[in-house]
Amino acid sequence: MKISFSKEHEAFRDEVRTFLDASLTDELRAAQRACPGIFLDYEDNIRWHRILHAKGWVAPGWPKEYGGTGWDLVQRYIWTTETTLASAPSLAPMGLGMCGPMLIGHGTQAQKDFYLPRILSGEDYWCQGYSEPGSGSDLASLKLAARRDGEDYVLNGTKIWTTHAHCANRMFCLVRTRAGDKPQHGITFLLLDMDTPGITVDPILFASGTHEVNQVFFDDVRVPVINRVGEEDQGWTVAKYLLEFERGGGGTAAHRSALERVRRLAGAIPLDGGTLLDDEDFKAKIDETAVQLEANQFTEFRIMAALSKGQNPGPESSIMKNLGADIGQRITELAVEATGFSVLVQPGGEAGDNRPWPGPDGAERAFSRYFNLRASSIAGGTNEVQKNIVAKLVLGL
Ligand SMILES: Cc1cc2nc3c(=O)[nH]c(=O)nc-3n(C[C@H](O)[C@H](O)[C@H](O)COP(=O)(O)OP(=O)(O)OC[C@H]3O[C@@H](n4cnc5c(N)ncnc54)[C@H](O)[C@@H]3O)c2cc1C
Numbered sequence: 001m002k003i004s005f006s007k008e009h010e011a012f013r014d015e016v017r018t019f020l021d022a023s024l025t026d027e028l029r030a031a032q033r034a035c036p037g038i039f040l041d042y043e044d045n046i047r048w049h050r051i052l053h054a055k056g057w058v059a060p061g062w063p064k065e066y067g068g069t070g071w072d073l074v075q076r077y078i079w080t081t082e083t084t085l086a087s088a089p090s091l092a093p094m095g096l097g098m099c100g101p102m103l104i105g106h107g108t109q110a111q112k113d114f115y116l117p118r119i120l121s122g123e124d125y126w127c128q129g130y131s132e133p134g135s136g137s138d139l140a141s142l143k144l145a146a147r148r149d150g151e152d153y154v155l156n157g158t159k160i161w162t163t164h165a166h167c168a169n170r171m172f173c174l175v176r177t178r179a180g181d182k183p184q185h186g187i188t189f190l191l192l193d194m195d196t197p198g199i200t201v202d203p204i205l206f207a208s209g210t211h212e213v214n215q216v217f218f219d220d221v222r223v224p225v226i227n228r229v230g231e232e233d234q235g236w237t238v239a240k241y242l243l244e245f246e247r248g249g250g251g252t253a254a255h256r257s258a259l260e261r262v263r264r265l266a267g268a269i270p271l272d273g274g275t276l277l278d279d280e281d282f283k284a285k286i287d288e289t290a291v292q293l294e295a296n297q298f299t300e301f302r303i304m305a306a307l308s309k310g311q312n313p314g315p316e317s318s319i320m321k322n323l324g325a326d327i328g329q330r331i332t333e334l335a336v337e338a339t340g341f342s343v344l345v346q347p348g349g350e351a352g353d354n355r356p357w358p359g360p361d362g363a364e365r366a367f368s369r370y371f372n373l374r375a376s377s378i379a380g381g382t383n384e385v386q387k388n389i390v391a392k393l394v395l396g397l
Helices: 007-023 026-034 042-055 073-085 093-106 109-121 235-246 252-267 280-308 317-345 363-377 383-394
Strands: 126-129 145-149 152-160 170-176 187-193 199-205 211-224
Touching: 007 042, 007 073, 026 042, 042 109, 073 252, 073 280, 093 109, 093 126, 093 170, 093 235, 145 170, 152 170, 152 187, 170 235, 187 211, 187 235, 252 280, 252 317, 280 317, 317 363, 317 383
Parallel strands: 126 170
Antiparallel strands: 145 152, 152 211, 170 187, 199 211
16 A cells, blocks of 8 residues: 655655755764664753754644644644654653643643743653552553642652653652552542652662663652642552653654664675675575564554544554564564674674774674663553453453
8 A cells, every 4th residue: 555645745744854864963963873762861851842842843743722833633643753754853751741731631721831841841740659569551550649748649659660850840640548448449640740859869870781770769848739630549540641642652753763773784784795684594584574563553543543533542552563673673673684694704803802893883882772771661551451451441351
């Protein structure tokens, strides 16, 4: 099937390309290409965020009246694809992709007026305080205690795996205000300032050495009651609404770029008078992944079509979450396999040899990407949990 754009959408694509040529510096492109993990460093992230904000293009997913672009879904698709192909920094989703849409749906007018402009400008950088030790997939079992004291809640306990808590100045989080008859009852949704006394952020390093996640400790932390979203004890509804946006998909363009990088890597590795790309077995693996990527693309189009009718992402976003995690990991496996060939054909490599990486450009990042992307089938809800959601809410099993 060939999908082509209308004349208006082609003109929009040209406008996007012109903007990217003019505004996306080589430094920012290089930072994105070198990013070994899931999230880009705060500094590069926020630099690109501010450029987009100045242009009015920072929140394509938001309604226009809240500062969104008013683009239709095809324009948003073009935007995601073009920025990915140009290696533009991928913006952190916690504020723009999660907290903002959640506040638009559930926040008070005062919360919207205060927080939304600060998310758009980049003045506020958010982290997500959902998971706790022992409460990840079984999120409703969370224990971080919030005791009401006058016009404040007083928080004691801990959150874990909190992405970029070490850079964020705000956190949206789930706390336990009551031991409910069901675990989902008695959870409350709060917004808090990360510089509130009593908060400690401890780093957790990935196996590759990358620092993205943290454990956050709360010791008598006071949070004003006006920072609550929704009713006391009713935060579960808000939490689930936000997760639909977290699992919204849209990553096929990034995977396409990543597969292209593996192709280029394989094409630069000499093998049997040709390159690794001429190897039947390796080429078959790349082609198989490309076919799967096409299938993902059409699933993404189907979800976009549902969204264009004004629906929220819905539980179907769990399908994209899984497909995206699987293919992202598959591509890192291919890169590692290609890198292995590169090492085989290089001379040297004796014990203690500390010469620079012998393979082609990009090969040196294959291993950290491989390790870091193991997390993509865990973060945001594990693949198994997404399958349970699909079985129950999509297939009705
Ligand atoms: C890189 C990274 C970033 C993260 N960032 C954040 C963040 O910013 N904020 C935040 O709040 N959390 C974050 N998380 C936490 C993430 O949401 C949890 O790790 C995830 O929900 C899984 O929970 P868990 O780690 O407690 O594993 P568990 O829930 O203990 O799961 C262990 C294993 O059991 C399986 N399992 C559990 N329950 C079921 C079931 N019912 N059916 C079938 N299998 C099941 C799981 O699939 C998994 O394989 C992040 C995690 C990672 C890895």
